Each structure stands twice: as C-alpha cells, then as structure tokens.
Amino acid sequence: MPEEFHRIKRLPPYVFAEVNRLKAEHRAQGVDIIDFGMGNPDMDTPAHIVDKLVETVRKPRTHRYSASKGIAGLRRAQAAYYERRFGVTLNPETEVIATLGSKEGLANLAMAVTAPGDVILSPNPSYPIHPYGFMIAGAALRHIPTLHDGRFDPEQYLRSVDRAVHHSVPKPAVLIVSFPSNPTAQVCDLDFYAELVALAKKHEIWVLSDLAYAEIYFDDRPPPSILQIDGAKDVAVEFTSLSKTYAMPGWRMGFAVGNARLIGALTRIKSYLDYGAFTPVQVAAAAALNGPQECVAEIRAIYKARRDVLVEAMAKAGWDIPPPPATMFAWAPVPQRFSNLGSMGFAKLLLQEAAVAVAPGLGFGEYGEGYVRIGLVENEQRIRQAARGVKRLLADPDAALARFEAAA
Numbered sequence: 001m002p003e004e005f006h007r008i009k010r011l012p013p014y015v016f017a018e019v020n021r022l023k024a025e026h027r028a029q030g031v032d033i034i035d036f037g038m039g040n041p042d043m044d045t046p047a048h049i050v051d052k053l054v055e056t057v058r059k060p061r062t063h064r065y066s067a068s069k070g071i072a073g074l075r076r077a078q079a080a081y082y083e084r085r086f087g088v089t090l091n092p093e094t095e096v097i098a099t100l101g102s103k104e105g106l107a108n109l110a111m112a113v114t115a116p117g118d119v120i121l122s123p124n125p126s127y128p129i130h131p132y133g134f135m136i137a138g139a140a141l142r143h144i145p146t147l148h149d150g151r152f153d154p155e156q157y158l159r160s161v162d163r164a165v166h167h168s169v170p171k172p173a174v175l176i177v178s179f180p181s182n183p184t185a186q187v188c189d190l191d192f193y194a195e196l197v198a199l200a201k202k203h204e205i206w207v208l209s210d211l212a213y214a215e216i217y218f219d220d221r222p223p224p225s226i227l228q229i230d231g232a233k234d235v236a237v238e239f240t241s242l243s244k245t246y247a248m249p250g251w252r253m254g255f256a257v258g259n260a261r262l263i264g265a266l267t268r269i270k271s272y273l274d275y276g277a278f279t280p281v282q283v284a285a286a287a288a289l290n291g292p293q294e295c296v297a298e299i300r301a302i303y304k305a306r307r308d309v310l311v312e313a314m315a316k317a318g319w320d321i322p323p324p325p326a327t328m329f330a331w332a333p334v335p336q337r338f339s340n341l342g343s344m345g346f347a348k349l350l351l352q353e354a355a356v357a358v359a360p361g362l363g364f365g366e367y368g369e370g371y372v373r374i375g376l377v378e379n380e381q382r383i384r385q386a387a388r389g390v391k392r393l394l395a396d397p398d399a400a401l402a403r404f405e406a407a408a
Contacts, residue, residue, distance in 0.1 A: 007136050015344065015363035022351050034386040036374040037347075037357040039182065039328060043247040043302060046295040052287035056280035066276040069267045070098025070255075074282045077289035078240075078255045085214070086225040094260045095233070097267050098285075100277055102212050102239040102254035105266065107133035108273065109237070109256065112265040113206065114139045119168045121161060121175040121205075125361060125368030127182045130210065134174070142168055145367050150322070150333065152179075152186035158195055165203050175200060178210035180223050183364045183373040184331045185324030187217070193226045200235045206262065207236040212254075215245040215296050217326040218304045227258055237262045244328060246288045247299055253277060253285045303328050306376040306383060313387035318394040321374070330374040332358075337397045343372050345404075352407065353400045354389030 016037070023033055056062050069075070075092040082088045090096050099105030106129050114120070116138035122131040124143035131141050142164045148156050165172055177196065179188040200207045209226040217223055226236050237258035243249040256266055276282070310330060311323045321332040334346045341349060343360035350356045350372075359375070361368030378386070393400050 007138075010135050011132060015360060018344070019347050019351070019357065019360065022348060023357050026351060026355065031355050033351070033355050033357050034378055034382050034389070035357045036376075036378060036386070037359045038377065039375050040377055041244055041247045041249050041328065042377050042379075043299060045247050045251070046288070048291055048295075049246060049248070049284050049288045053280050053284035056283040062279040062283070064279070066279040066282060068270045068274055068276045070096070070276060071279065071282045071286075074098050074286045074289075077286040078257065081289050082225070082227070082257060085222075086228050088225060088227045090227075090257050091260070095263055096255060096257050097263050097270070098276065098282065099239070099254045099256055099266075099270075100274065101243065101252040102210060102241040102256075103129045104252070105239050105254055105256045106130065106208065106210065107136070108269050109208065109262065109266045110134045110137040110139070112269040113174065113262065117170070118174070119170055119172040121164050121168075121172045123176060123178060123181070124366065125183055125364035125371075126176070127178060127210065128364065130176045130178065131365070134176075139173075142172065143365060143367070146181065146186065147184060147367065150331075150371075152181070152184070152188065154188060154192040154195070158192075158199060161196075161199060165199075165205070171203065172205055174206045174208060176208045176210070177226070178212075180213040180217065180326035182213065182327055183329055183359070183361070183368065183371075185327045185329050186331075187221075187223055187326050189221075190224045190228060193224065193229050193232070197226065197229045197232045197235060201231070205235070206259075207232075209236055209238040211238050212241040213244060213327040214240060216300055216303055216328055218300075218307060218323075219325060223326060233258050233260075235259065237266075242285055242288055245296055245299070248285075248288070251277075251281055251285070253281060303376050306378075306380060309380045309383050310374065310376065310387075313384050314390060317387045317391035319390055328376045330376070331361075332372050332374055334361075334370055334372060335394065337394075338401075339370065343369055347372055349400065349404050350390070350393070352404060353393045354386065356386045356389055 075096040079090040079092045110133040114137040118139045120134040120139045123146040241254040347360040358372040361371035
C-alpha cells in the first residue's frame with residue numbers, strides 16, 4: 001500500500017501546527033499566553049438569537065433531518081439581507097443556498113465544479129480554504145499576488161490576473177477573490193468589481209467571491225458585493241457567513257448566493273453529503289438576519305475599539321502596525337530587526353519572549369512572508385498587556401535573539 005493517500009500528499013505541511021504546539025507547551029508550563037493567532041470571535045452570540053434556538057429546539061419535530069439547501073425561511077431571510085444591504089435581488093429557490101459555514105460551501109463547490117487538472121487562480125496570501133479546497137478537488141493552482149508593497153493595488157492585481165490567464169494551459173476555470181481580505185484586511189470598491197466581472201466574462205471564468213467580513217468595517221464605506229455589478233450573476237457566486245457578523249462561529253452557518261448554475265451544482269453535491277444544519281440553528285440564523293440589527297453595530301464597535309488600542313499600544317511599544325480598514329485582523333510587518341527570522345521565526349520569538357501568539361504570514365502563502373496576522377480576539381486590557389511584552393522584547397532585541405538562538 002502507498003505510504004500516503006494522494007489527496008493528503010498534495011497538501012503542504014500545516015504551518016500553524018508548530019505554533020500551536022509551542023502554545024500548548026508554554027501553557028502546560030503555566031505561561032499565560034495572549035493568543036492573537038486564531039480568528040475565533042470571543043463575544044457572546046446576541047441573546048435574541050440564542051433565545052430563538054432554545055425555543056425551537058424544544059419542539060421535537062425540529063429534531064428530524066433538515067433541508068440540505070437550507071429551510072425556505074432561512075433562504076428568504078438571506079435574500080432579504082442582500083436586498084436590504086446591497087440592493088441585489090435574489091431568487092431564494094435558485095440563487096441562495098445555506099452552507100455549514102462559508103468554508104464548507106467553498107470546499108464543496110470546488111468539488112462540484114472542478115475536474116482534475118483544471119487551473120484555478122487563487123489569491124496569495126489567502127485564507128487557506130481558497131487554494132486548498134480546490135487542491136483537494138484535484139485542481140492545479142496559479143497564485144495571484146494580492147499585495148504590492150504591503151497594499152492592495154487593483155490595477156496591478158487585474159494585470160496579474162490577465163497575465164495568468166494568458167500564460168495558463170489549460171485556460172483557468174475559476175478565479176477566487178476575497179474582500180475584505182483574510183488575512184491582509186485589504187478592501188476593494190465597486191470599480192474593481194466592475195473590471196473583474198468584465199475580465200471574467202471576456203475569458204469565460206467563474207468568479208467565487210468570499211465576503212465573510214461584509215459587516216466588520218471601520219469607516220463610513222461598507223464593503224460592497226460583487227453582485228452589485230450588472231451582469232455579475234452571469235459569472236459569480238458569493239459566500240457570506242454569520243460567524244463574525246453575529247458572533248456565531250461555532251454555529252457553522254453561512255451562505256452561497258448568485259449564479260443559478262453554480263448554486264445548482266453546489267445544491268446537488270450537498271444533497272449527497274449532508275442534510276443541512278440542525279433545524280433550530282437555521283431558525284435562529286433566520287432570526288439573526290430578520291431581527292434587530294443593533295447587535296451588528298455593537299460587535300463592529302468592539303472590533304474597532306480593539307483595533308485602535310492595538311495600533312496605539314503597539315506603536316508606543318515600538319512596533320508600527322497599519323490600522324486595518326476592515327475584518328477582525330491586523331496584517332503586521334515583522335519588525336526590521338527580526339526580518340531575518342521570517343514570519344515563523346518571529347512568531348516563535350514572540351511566544352518565547354512576550355508570551356504573545358500570532359499567525360505567521362507564511363501560513364497564508366509564500367507571498368505572506370515578512371508579515372504576521374494578529375486577531376482582534378482579546379479584550380483591550382489583554383491587548384495592552386501584550387504590548388508591554390512586545391515593548392520589553394524590542395527594548396533589547398539582541399539579548400532576545402541570543403536567548404532564542406540558544407533555545408533552538
């Protein structure tokens with residue numbers, strides 16, 4: 001028998017495993033780790049959503065198998081959200097499907113539409129499911145650099161996509177975009193989406209847009225949807241999630257909306273694989289979308305306050321972090337004094353010297369090297385505590401490096 005299964009063999013080593021191992025070791029020794037590494041919202045799910053779950057779960061008939069594509073009321077609620085938020089009209093029967101979080105939807109759509117050897121254009125750095133969902137499905141990847149000098153440049157990005165199309169054999173089948181971006185927190189505007197849709201139509205490429213952070217933004221310009229562009233539904237589907245918007249990560253509730261052919265393909269694949277989320281979870285998710293939305297603004301305000309404290313406190317400590325315009329992450333350059341360590345080495349150093357955990361940028365693709373991702377998942381007091389640890393590290397970097405090298 002072969003030593004390793006084919007699909008498992010295609011996956012690269014899990015970069016975050018080493019950081020997770022070191023976190024566990026430090027905690028076993030009684031070290032208080034301030035953990036910015038995971039994108040795991042720490043806030044309570046709003047009470048009215050929990051109450052609806054409890055009310056519904058008391059009804060025995062809701063304990064049966066549910067609908068794989070999502071109950072009708074939930075799909076209607078998602079369509080109403082798109083109409084209200086983006087001015088986009090969706091048919092709940094043919095253009096909306098509920099997923100077990102956006103991650104499951106992305107992975108299963110990859111299985112539905114990918115033939116072995118298909119070429120996929122994936123952003124880099126990127127949320128890992130974007131490239132690896134398609135890699136598991138048998139695709140070949142071409143990575144599109146998403147940053148130039150640490151910033152998203154729409155014109156350069158579109159030129160990179162165009163070059164990739166012309167230099168790929170076979171022609172790319174799918175292009176993935178994600179704004180606001182995890183991990184880089186970069187945003188785009190409708191002009192970019194208009195050019196992207198035109199390019200996709202010209203080259204007959206499907207577009208998958210990940211809009212998981214639609215409601216986590218920090219200025220007066222809410223992130224747009226690609227479906228706001230006329231004709232976008234001809235080529236695009238978009239994934240959203242309730243995880244961050246309503247602090248519901250463990251509920252695993254997301255959606256795919258848009259092109260009816262792609263939604264139909266995902267619906268058919270899912271009909272073989274699952275019976276959908278537990279019905280009370282779906283009913284509560286509909287209550288989240290249809291109910292009072294003040295909680296969304298409150299959650300957004302908490303992330304903004306944490307962002308502001310992080311940027312200010314780390315600047316005072318000697319680490320300049322660009323303020324992210326959106327998402328629950330900051331994309332922070334490795335301080336120049338430690339650049340030779342790379343993102344993984346710097347993440348290990350931070351753990352050892354400051355008891356602070358971050359995600360190395362290399363874990364999001366090779367173009368993420370030189371950066372770390374910081375999750376806004378600790379309260380303001382803990383963020384300031386982390387900054388004090390970083391200040392001690394930066395006060396005597398040579399001594400810290402000597403200890404780090406001695407422990408290696």
